Amino acid sequence: MAELRITINGASYKALDGMTILDVCRREGIHIPxxxxxxxxxxxxxxxxCVVDVKGSKTLQAACSTPVEAGMVISTTTDRVRKSRKTIVELLLANHYTDCTVCPKNLNCELQSLANEFGLTDLRWKERRERTIPQDDSSPVFIRDNNKCVLCQRCVRACDEMQGVYAVANLFKGDSMIVGSAFNKPIGEVVCINCGQCVAHCPTGALSEKYCIEDIWKAIDDPKKVVVVQTAPAIRAALGEEFGYPAGTRVTGKMASALRTMGFDYVFDTQFAADLTIMEEGYELLGRLRSALTGGEAPALPMTTSCSPGWIKFQEHFFPELLPNVSTCKSPQQMFGAVVKSFWAGKMGIDPENIVCVSVMPCTAKKFESIRPEMARNGRPDVDYVLTTRELAVMIKQAGIDLHDMKNSTFDNPLGESTGAATIFAASGGVMEAALRTAYEVVTGREVPFKNLDISPVRGMDGVREASIKINGAQKDWSFLEGVELKVLVAHGTANAKKVMNAVREGTMAAHFIEIMTCPGGCLGGGGQPLPGTPEIRLARAKAIYEEDADSPLRKSHENPSVKKLYEDFLGAPNSHLAHELLHTHYTARGQY
Amino acid sequence: MARKIDVVFSDFQPGSALRAALGMTPTSVIELVTKSKLRGRGGAGFPTGLKWDAARSHRSDDKFIICNADEGEPGTFKDKNILEKQTAKVIEGMAIGAYAIGASKGFIYLRGEYKYLVKDLMKKIEELKSQNLIGKDICREKGFCFDVDIKLGSGSYVCGEETALIESLESKRGEPRNKPPYPAEAGYLGQPTVVNNVETLSFIPHILLNGAEWFQQFGTEKSTGSKLFSVSGDCRKPGIYEFEFGITIRELLKEIDADPDTKAVQIGGASGFCACSDDFDKPICFEGIPTGGSIIVFNKSRSMFMVLKNFVEFFQEESCGQCVPCREGCSRMLEGIEKFEQGRGSSKTINDLLELSTTMSLASKCGFGQSVPNSFRTIASKFKDEILSAGGGEVWRS
Incomplete structure (x- = not known):
């Protein structure tokens, strides 16, 4: 790219052909709203x-969409820039239902920040917008309040570009324009995977998850109830952001203390179930490979992961004929609930009826997963309530707790014990890495041939990543794998998953095992994580996750002592009959219409 | 003294101009059009030769030329007539453009309400094909192929804006794109594309046949040639006229036999400018009062407040809705104007709306939002008392 020079506010800057004015301003620390x-x-x-003044142009130019040109002379502070920006904020507010103090986005709203930035003291254009459009609460996981929508189309783009779902679009034109679904149907009646990326990209309170905070307080306050909580791996690397810690701060120990202080009876860890998932899913994969390579019944390959509930629903809608390829393993959240209400309840002598299983997830789709009918036993759901990371932060604050004041503590046992392999479930590629660490060792009796167990080819933020690992020295039971090059693929964002699954459908996919995460960067970029979420913030969270893994004394799922004990005392072996009954599931072909 | 002339609807031998063009290199065709100083007749007045040259300079095997027949400006009806009566001329203009820029495919993007024209247009296209004036190896020129298709709009005003038109053509929502890139670089399906108005294209064959000097003898220095006008309102002789650019409003009013008590003339439709008697000696041309051709005459019996309100209502409904200054601005402008009707408007309201107008003109994404305030600004300044007293009571002067 050719280098050129431009002038901004009287100073000369280098720029590259293809950059926008906003790119250069951001790089140089020149603020553009x-x-x-x-x-x-x-x-x-x-x-x-973001309009700016460009010399020679009659109108103002949007900094975000205007490419730089050699010799361009830009001003970001002229009278007409200031006035226009201020008027635009006024126009947005005039058509915004403003109930800031009781809005879920209070103090974390980009429109509110703009109003503050421009020092607005009154609204020239309209006294006050009322709530004229009914809220759409038909989604099982989020609420759309179009009275607060600024029509920025971030949700539309997230759903289309990142997820390939396109559940929402612009409807109507002019002052009637709204964001909605095809034929103006409620979102609950169209194809939506509940991933919450729309919520995570909404700058205002137009989209917010459905809270279950009060139900949980009620359970905690009920002396008859034993309330257990599990926290997903991605929470510990992000919760701190809600309390002012920089992105990527690990708050695992403080979080455990906060949960205990809030009144949860047992503070467990979803990571225990993540290790369990690796055992079940790893053996399932090896079983499918055995069938395929020893001429048994032709299994569905490649096998895909099943941890990410947005991806599951995506597959059910868009690739129903490929559902046999999805691992039958429940997600860690659901495995955890199933174990708590069976094994642990028996061990503790607690009537499962009195157990309330709460999970804290970086995810909105987990809310839907927990209410799927197949995720219940004897009419009792495995998991009763799902909180997003953001909701947990609200609860901690409601309890008068400042995370900074919390001392580090550890999870309760046995369902709080986990390995570094479980921690990395939070990052795209992590399930794959954890599975390979275990599967390779099960087959060969040796550790995966990567330095420090870090399987770096499956790490990173590229949308689709491929890797392979050659199996040498397979043990007797696994001799059919000798010399086999195990091919794996990792994708995140369901728009990427769509490309991958199209290749599977067309029969051009070489991989044996595919990990798919619904959200960018994996769970750490989930729809329930603290806002904002940007590529930079996700990288910081990923760094924290991999550091936590590196610091863990145990880093392979099959070495988790509590998981081993669970098999010895209760389940028998991976993929046993009881394991299947409790830890595996089935899917529903839904189609698109 | 401006003359009434007859170019667009004059007789024409199909194929004659195309053969002349094929006798020249594509570059010299563009040079000729550039030299004629022909400017786009849709309203914006961009030099046609420059547009063609830009599209020519971008390399691609798939280039497109689009005839913009989404005639939607309130008060214009000339393109419909051209397409009805001079179909061959317009298509020949497209074919010449295609030859010049290196396109092999063209579309007529036809306003949805003109659906009834499709049958005749298709018939004409087939006829031209049988005469080897479009299709394969046109005029026996080996390798020059050009096909024309018709696409119907769906009733959105903003689809007359060329990038919104292209979006619509791609079966997307009709919303203007960011520019740059301009269509000449990345238009339909991301390929170099020229979008020309029906009237613009109808001049092309004449320029090819008669030369740039001939064309330049009409009009003014910066607005060469003639222009079609769609005349309606309070006059004896409404209809379609062709005048040289530079005609003054007064001359035009005389030609159309406007009411002697004419108080205002809306030039360029709802997005254009309102002229009052003080302006009547101004010329209509790009260096004077520009227009896409709509002329609406108002006599003393008309309420300029209602005229303005009608325009703004139109814009509020027709804004595509994507950008804030236009979408929200139109609604707030209409609310502000309605205040006067309710007797709640004041000079301060006008000043607030003028400030809003400035932001809309400066910050809107496309020409639509940028030109919405034109009518407000001109009507509110020239007929301020009518606006202030719209409520029927005393004129507010706070």
């Missing part, structure tokens, strides 16, 4: 709050 712009999404240039 933005709203419809998001680093995860393609540029639309529609809110116009």
């Amino acid at each position: 933005t709203l419809c712009n998001h680093p995860d999404l393609q540029t639309r240039g529609i809110c116009r709050i």
Whole structure:
């Protein structure tokens, strides 16, 4: 790319051909307010709050969508820039239902910040917008309040570009324009995978998850109930952001203390179930490979992971004929609930009826997963309530706790014990890495041939990543794998998954095992994580996750003593009859219409 | 003294101009059009030769030329007539453009309401094909192929804006794109594309046949040639006229036999400018009062407040809705105007709306939002008392 020079506010800067004015300003620390712009999404240039003055141009230009040109002279502070930006904020507020103090986005709303930035003291254009459009609460996981929508189309783009679902689009035109679904149907009646990326990309309170905070307080306050909580791996690397810690701060120990202080009876860890998942899923994969390579019944290969409930629903809608390829393993959240209400309840002598299983997830789709009918036993759901990371932060604050004041503590045992392999479930590629660490060792009796167990080819943020590992020295039971090059593939974001699954459908996919995570970067970029979520923040969270793994005394799922004991005392062996009954599931072909 | 002339609807031998073009290199065709100083007749007045040259300079095997027949500006109806009566001329203009820029495919993007024209247009296309004036190896020129298809719009005003038109053509929502890149670089399906108005294209064959000097003898220095006008409102002789650019409003009013008590003329439709008697000696041309051709005459019996309100209602409904200044601005402008009707408007309201107008003109994403305030600004300044007294009571002067 050719280098060129431009002038901004009187100073000369280097720029590259293809950069936008906003790119250069960001790099140079020149503040430009933005709203419809998001680093995860393609540029639309529609809110116009980023307008700047370009010499020679009659009108103002949107910094986000205007490419730099050699010799361009830009001013970001002229009278007409200031006035136009301020008017735009006023226009947005005039058509915004403003109930900030009781809005879920209070103090974390980009429109509120803009109002503050421009020092607005009154609204010239309209006294006050009322709630004229009914809220759409038809989704099982989130609420759309179009009275607060600024039509930035970030949700539309996230759903389309990142997820390939396109559940929402612009409807109508002019002042009637709204964001909605095909034929203006409620979101609950169209194809939606509940991933919450729309919620995570909404700058205002137009989209928010459905809270279950009060139900949980009620359970905690009920002396008859034994309330257990499990926290997903991705929470510990992100919760701190809600309390002002920099992104990537690990708050595992503080979080455990906070949960205990809040009144949860047992503070467990979803990571225990993640290790368990690796055992079940690893053996399932090896079983499928055995069938395929020893001429048994032709199994569905490649096998895909099943941890990510957005991806599961995506598959059910878009690739129903490939559901046999999905691992039958429940997700760690659901395995955990099933173990708590069977094994642990028996061990503790507690009536499962009195156990309330709460999980804290970086995810909105987990809320839907927990209410799927197949995720219950004897009419009792495995998991009773699912909180997002953001909801947990609200609860901690409601309890008068400042995370900074918490001392480090550990999870309760036995369902709080885990390995580094479980921690990395939070990152895209992590399930694959954990599975390979175990599967390779089960087959060969030796550790995976990667330095420090770090299987770096499956790590990173590229949308689709491939790797392979050659099996040498397979033990007797696994001799059919001798010399086999095990091919694996990792994808995140269901738009990427769609490409991958199209290749599977067409029969051009070489991989044996595919990990798919619904959200960017994996669970650490989930729809329930603290806001904002940007590529930079996700990288910081991933770094924290891999550090936590590196610091763990145990880093292979099959070495988790509590998991081993669970098999010895209760389940028997991986993929046993009881394991199947408790830890595996089936799927529903849904189609798109 | 401006003259009434007859170019667009004059007789024409199909194929004659195309053969002349094929006798030249594509570059010299573009040079000729550039030299004629022909500017786009849709309203914006971009030099046609420059547009063609830009599309020519971008390499691609798939280039497109689109005839913009999404005639939607309130008060214009000339393109419909051209397409009805001079179909061959317009298509020949497209074919010449295709030859010049290196396109092999063209579309007529036809306003949805003009659906009834499709049958005749298709018939004409087939006829031209049988005469080897479109299709394969046109005029026996080996390798020059050009096909024309018709696509119907769905009733959105903003689809007359060329990038919104292209989006619509791609079966997407009709919303203007960010520019750059301009269509000449990345238009339909991301390929170099030229979008020309029906009237613009109808001049092309004449320029090929008669030369740039001939064309330049009409009009003014910066607005060469003639222009079609769609005339409606309070006059004896409404209809379609062709005048040289530079005609003054007064001259035009005389030609159309406007009411002697004419108080205002809306030039360029709802997005254009309102002229009052003080302006009547101004010329209509790009260096004077520009227009896409709509002329609406108002006599003393008309309420300029209602005229303005009608325009703004139109914009509020027709804004595509994507950008904030236009979508929200139109609604707030209409609310502000309605205040006067309710007797709640004041000079401050006008000033607030003028400030809003400035932001809309400066910060809107496309020409639509940028031109919405034109009518407000001109009507509110020239007929301020009518606006202030719209409620029927005393004129507010706070």
